[in-house]
Amino acid sequence: MSEANDRTVLRIENVTASYGEAQVLQGVSLDVGAGEVVTLVGRNGAGKTTLLRCLMGLHRPASGRVELDGRDITKLPPHKRCKLGLGYVPDDRGIYSTLTVEENLTLPPRTGPDAWSLRQVYDAFPVLAERRKQAGTHLSGGEQQMLSVARVLRMGARLLLADEPTEGLAPLLVRQIGEIIRTVKEHGVTVLLIEQNIHFAATVADRHHLIAQGRVVESLDNAEVARREHELLEYLGI
Numbered sequence: 001m002s003e004a005n006d007r008t009v010l011r012i013e014n015v016t017a018s019y020g021e022a023q024v025l026q027g028v029s030l031d032v033g034a035g036e037v038v039t040l041v042g043r044n045g046a047g048k049t050t051l052l053r054c055l056m057g058l059h060r061p062a063s064g065r066v067e068l069d070g071r072d073i074t075k076l077p078p079h080k081r082c083k084l085g086l087g088y089v090p091d092d093r094g095i096y097s098t099l100t101v102e103e104n105l106t107l108p109p110r111t112g113p114d115a116w117s118l119r120q121v122y123d124a125f126p127v128l129a130e131r132r133k134q135a136g137t138h139l140s141g142g143e144q145q146m147l148s149v150a151r152v153l154r155m156g157a158r159l160l161l162a163d164e165p166t167e168g169l170a171p172l173l174v175r176q177i178g179e180i181i182r183t184v185k186e187h188g189v190t191v192l193l194i195e196q197n198i199h200f201a202a203t204v205a206d207r208h209h210l211i212a213q214g215r216v217v218e219s220l221d222n223a224e225v226a227r228r229e230h231e232l233l234e235y236l237g238i
């Protein structure tokens with residue numbers, strides 16, 4: 001059970017996963033509570049993306065169990081997970097370059113009872129309203145990330161799985177991502193994100209799981225991250 005929250009939304013129990021002969025997840029277990037922002041931190045190749053892909057149904061675990069609101073979703077295909085409120089923001093953001101912002105937002109079907117209206121999206125992210133007629137690729141990196149997040153909220157996500165949204169972004173844009181995550185949290189959405197920038201992670205998240213060689217090796221709160229920042233940065237090779 002999550003210590004920080006009395007309602008567990010996502011429960012991951014002993015998940016293992018392989019690519020061919022290579023086992024990359026060695027039995028990951030963790031919980032995420034309703035409305036929490038939780039990060040997965042770890043070196044390149046630790047298995048973070050594979051874990052998110054297992055949660056979204058894009059990679060099948062070899063063993064273990066994934067529960068959403070107490071329901072076993074381990075074997076459900078991705079579209080059924082979408083319907084139950086999972087939303088995946090991949091590291092390439094998945095924006096359609098030839099479509100406008102509004103077309104990017106409205107192309108995917110709205111799947112769940114929590115799907116946001118366009119009005120809600122534009123109220124939460126006014127920049128997207130201003131840019132709604134522009135092609136997705138004319139947006140800055142931070143705005144593209146915003147569009148990618150907004151699109152899954154419009155589809156009905158209430159648990160966002162985000163693969164390193166700050167990767168490759170300049171400090172100003174990283175701050176914008178922080179605003180996006182805070183906005184999402186204020187709307188009651190739960191977030192599990194991969195984040196290498198431990199300093200940034202401590203400003204947006206409630207808890208952090210350090211992943212190494214396919215396992216959760218430590219779980220930290222913000223105070224502990226602040227206290228051990230230098231050691232963690234060195235460990236992550238940043």
Ligand SMILES: Nc1ncnc2c1ncn2[C@@H]1O[C@H](COP(=O)(O)OP(=O)(O)OP(=O)(O)O)[C@@H](O)[C@H]1O
Nearest residue numbers: 019020022024042043044045046047048049050051
């Ligand atoms: N499609 C694939 N086929 C074979 N091996 C893969 C595949 N995808 C990832 N791997 C390997 O699995 C391991 C875990 O990769 P994963 O992408 O999950 O790690 P990560 O922690 O997200 O790191 P990164 O930030 O570099 O993506 C790595 O050794 C990687 O090379």
